[in-house]
Amino acid sequence: MLVGSIEAGGTKFVCAVGDEDYRIKDSVHFPTTTPEETLQKTIDYFKKFDIEALSIASFGPIELRKSSPKYGYITSTPKPGWKDTDFIGAMKKEFSVPMFWTTDVNGSAYGEYVMSTLSNEKIDSLVYYTIGTGVGAGAINKGEFVGNMGHPEMGHTFLKRHPDDLDFKGICPYHGDCLEGLVAGPTFDARLGKPGKDVPLTDHTWDILAYYVAQAAIQSTLILRPDKIVFGGGVVSEAFLVKVRAQFKELLNDYVEVPSLDKYITMPLVKDNGSATLGDFALAIRELQA
Numbered sequence: 001m002l003v004g005s006i007e008a009g010g011t012k013f014v015c016a017v018g019d020e021d022y023r024i025k026d027s028v029h030f031p032t033t034t035p036e037e038t039l040q041k042t043i044d045y046f047k048k049f050d051i052e053a054l055s056i057a058s059f060g061p062i063e064l065r066k067s068s069p070k071y072g073y074i075t076s077t078p079k080p081g082w083k084d085t086d087f088i089g090a091m092k093k094e095f096s097v098p099m100f101w102t103t104d105v106n107g108s109a110y111g112e113y114v115m116s117t118l119s120n121e122k123i124d125s126l127v128y129y130t131i132g133t134g135v136g137a138g139a140i141n142k143g144e145f146v147g148n149m150g151h152p153e154m155g156h157t158f159l160k161r162h163p164d165d166l167d168f169k170g171i172c173p174y175h176g177d178c179l180e181g182l183v184a185g186p187t188f189d190a191r192l193g194k195p196g197k198d199v200p201l202t203d204h205t206w207d208i209l210a211y212y213v214a215q216a217a218i219q220s221t222l223i224l225r226p227d228k229i230v231f232g233g234g235v236v237s238e239a240f241l242v243k244v245r246a247q248f249k250e251l252l253n254d255y256v257e258v259p260s261l262d263k264y265i266t267m268p269l270v271k272d273n274g275s276a277t278l279g280d281f282a283l284a285i286r287e288l289q290a
Helices: 035-046 087-092 104-118 179-183 186-192 204-224 238-252 275-289
Strands: 003-008 012-018 024-031 053-058 099-103 125-131 135-141 229-232
Touching: 003 104, 003 275, 012 035, 012 275, 024 035, 035 087, 053 087, 053 104, 053 275, 087 099, 099 104, 099 135, 099 275, 104 125, 104 135, 104 229, 104 275, 125 204, 135 179, 135 204, 179 186, 179 204, 186 204, 204 229, 204 238
Parallel strands: 003 053, 053 099, 125 229
Antiparallel strands: 003 012, 012 024, 125 135
């Protein structure tokens, strides 16, 4: 069996073909340019293979409700040229196979959920955050995604400001100082005039970010009560999560019981940012079986 995965990012597309054991057989990536050029490259790639199902994990916002006439569309995205793009429609014109459609972070969340199960972790629920150029999150409960009216936008929740960061207005074009506006990668340039990779972990800016990320983990803990919270993306490292766990412990103040923090707030199990691809393979197989 061969199934297809499209991880459609705002910067690049990653297309892959895998088997029923979630092993990658072939993959390719290319820049996200115009919808016409990028989707055609995607179609050309998958025409080389006899795939039986396809799963797409896309940047958004996207329309997930099958009852909507815009199901399968990328909707009100700020990505130039991509607003109201009929992604699923373009794929269905070329491929008569079952297709699953979700967000990029939902794909990553599902990949981490599957990998946790394969690693004999006994979990029923999980939240996955990505912190990079932007911030997003997906949530799984008993194998199903959380969200009916649409997908969660947990990167745009509001936070208590750090006392040493009150003058920073944030960078989110919609909300200013929401979670994304305070911790996404470009906030380093906005605060310090240099990228995060050039800022040592001893810099106090990392403590400020950890304070905000810990609050995001507390929100997920108190609202969803997941078995595990995973943080991925270019901003995140194990050393940074040490700071996040310390802030989480202090802010939560033992209000509710959680697992050991090194097992509760974690890096992805799937290496090299491959969570969405693995998740797509699993979702494509699930869609085929359905």
